[in-house]
Amino acid sequence: MTAPARVAITGAAGNIGYALAFRIAAGDMLGPDQPVILHLLEIPPALGALSGVTMELNDCAFPLLHGIVGTADTGEGFDGVDYALLVGAKPRGKGMERGDLIADNGKIFGPQGKAINDNASPDIRVLVVGNPANTNCLIAASSAPKLDRRQFTAMTRLDHNRAISQLAEKTSAHSTEIARMTIWGNHSATQYPDISNCTIEGAAAADRVDDGWYRETFIPKVQKRGAEIIGARGASSAASAASAAIDHVRTWVHGTPDGDWTSMGVAADGGYGIEEGIVFSRPVTCADGDYTVVPDLDISDFSRERMNATEAELREERAAVEDLL
Ligand code: NAX
Numbered sequence: 001m002t003a004p005a006r007v008a009i010t011g012a013a014g015n016i017g018y019a020l021a022f023r024i025a026a027g028d029m030l031g032p033d034q035p036v037i038l039h040l041l042e043i044p045p046a047l048g049a050l051s052g053v054t055m056e057l058n059d060c061a062f063p064l065l066h067g068i069v070g071t072a073d074t075g076e077g078f079d080g081v082d083y084a085l086l087v088g089a090k091p092r093g094k095g096m097e098r099g100d101l102i103a104d105n106g107k108i109f110g111p112q113g114k115a116i117n118d119n120a121s122p123d124i125r126v127l128v129v130g131n132p133a134n135t136n137c138l139i140a141a142s143s144a145p146k147l148d149r150r151q152f153t154a155m156t157r158l159d160h161n162r163a164i165s166q167l168a169e170k171t172s173a174h175s176t177e178i179a180r181m182t183i184w185g186n187h188s189a190t191q192y193p194d195i196s197n198c199t200i201e202g203a204a205a206a207d208r209v210d211d212g213w214y215r216e217t218f219i220p221k222v223q224k225r226g227a228e229i230i231g232a233r234g235a236s237s238a239a240s241a242a243s244a245a246i247d248h249v250r251t252w253v254h255g256t257p258d259g260d261w262t263s264m265g266v267a268a269d270g271g272y273g274i275e276e277g278i279v280f281s282r283p284v285t286c287a288d289g290d291y292t293v294v295p296d297l298d299i300s301d302f303s304r305e306r307m308n309a310t311e312a313e314l315r316e317e318r319a320a321v322e323d324l325l
Contacts, residue, residue, distance in 0.1 A: 004035040004066040006121070008081040009086025010112065012040035013049040015235065016129060017240035020085065023063040025057055029246045030253065031082075037067040041077040041088065069278075074115035081120045085245055086112060086140065089130025099320045102132055106324040109136040110249070111276075113143030115150075119121075125289070126152045127248055129241065133187045133264045134279040135317040141267065141279075142325040150291070153252070154265025156183040156191065156281035158237065158244035163193040163222045167200075171208045175199045181264035182283040185310025191281065192306035193222040197297060239273075254285045261294050262286065272299065274307070278314040 007024055015324070021038060023029065030036060038057070042050045047070070054070050071077045078084060089094040090104045109128070116124060124147065128137035133154040141152035145197045160183050161175075168175045179199045184192040195214060198205035221228075229237045250264050265281045267275040271293055272282065279304070318325070 003036055004037045005030055005083065006037045006039055006079075007018055008039040008041060008078055008084040008120075010041040010077070010084075010086050011130065012038075013042050013046045013053055014088060015238035016087050016241045016245070018053060018277065019239045020087070020245060021053060022060065022142070022243065023055060023246055024305060025060065025062040027062075027064045029249050031250075032064070035064045035066045038065065038068065039069045039071070039077050039081055041074065042070070042072055043088070044072045047072055051230075054069075055289045074112055075119050077114045078112075079120045081116070082124055083125060084116060085129060085249070086126065086127045086136070086243070087129045089136065094258045098132075102135055102317055102320045103324075105132065105136050106139050106321045107299065108225065109139040110143045110324050115141030116140070117144035117146050122147070124151060125249065125252060127245060127252075128152065128154045128265075129245055131187065132317060134314055135282070135321060137265060137279045138267075138277075138318065139321055139324050149267040152267070152279075153248070153291075154187060154279050154281070155241075155245060155248055156187050156263045156265050157248040157251075158241050158279075159191055159222060159225075161192065161240070161244055161247065161262040162225045163218075166218055166221055167195060167205060167209070168199065170213065170263060171200055171205070173200045179257075179260040181263065181285070182261075183281045184307050185281055186314050187265065188310075188313060189223045190310040190313045191221055191223055192303065192310055194303055194306075196300065196303060197283075218247075252286050252291060253289055256285045265289065265290060266293065270292075271295070272297075272307070273289065273304075275315065278318055279303070280314060 092101045137154035141149045164175050164178045180197045182194040195205050261283045267281045268280040274280050284291040
């Protein structure tokens, strides 16, 4: 039998965590032949709720689920872990400045990065979902000197999937017919959803929509979709965020289809003129459990302007947590 993979989820009793754990245990993330042991991390006040999640997971009698570790101890939580989905984060309170939110979350993601460094498998792959995801990812990676920065990624797959869905609806295409969508930059309202390389059934997507719709409807719609969901549901995206997290890790492990790519927040390496030292979403292909940034795409003036805006925001976020890096 294949040895079980250890998968950690932080914030496992929260909304996204609750939507994630069951699908991972069902095999949606690592495949139908890969048993898993779930490491569910929470803060002490949420351990009661977490024990309820554990009971429900056991009650599903999932064939692939070979054990559950429920804990508030990060050393135990990340011990021997192969995949970590860092979801738990401090939410923005009323009247809280963005800078304070970033600094408060730094206090969570720094120690978690260190605990991953000290306890996890040396081959661990980390996905940061908790907001501000890009900068939390930067902090976690900076706190794990034994590991490669490439082992830490931030989630923009939900934005990527939202962009595909909007374009599919507009063009009456199916999402599977759309390839090469790109999200550049931050998982925030400055992100730049870019269709300039996108294809629909192999033909240029830009030829199927007018520029006005693209600039004035599509881009803001994708940027602000999270707020639209909160307005409608009275709660933030949970099942779609969990689904995107599963997509992100599955693609990282099992690869992108031929001719397509995905979007991931990854350590900037100076490519595309993006300053090193921030985590910036870019188009990547995945193969053999690794990612490669898609090289040599033409960047129009329009795209450059938007990439600069989201880069500037990420630089500001980095400046707010400089002491944690
Ligand atoms: P919830 O408030 O429902 O759940 C968060 C859970 O994390 C809580 O159970 C809390 O006890 C736990 N937690 C807090 N600090 C922790 C710590 N230090 N260690 C372990 N657990 C901890 O939030 P939820 O709706 O699940 O959202 C989680 C995070 O995802 C938020 O930061 C949210 O902003 C972010 N999102 C990121 C998205 C992305 O695309 N990158 C999209 C969806 C979502 O908005």
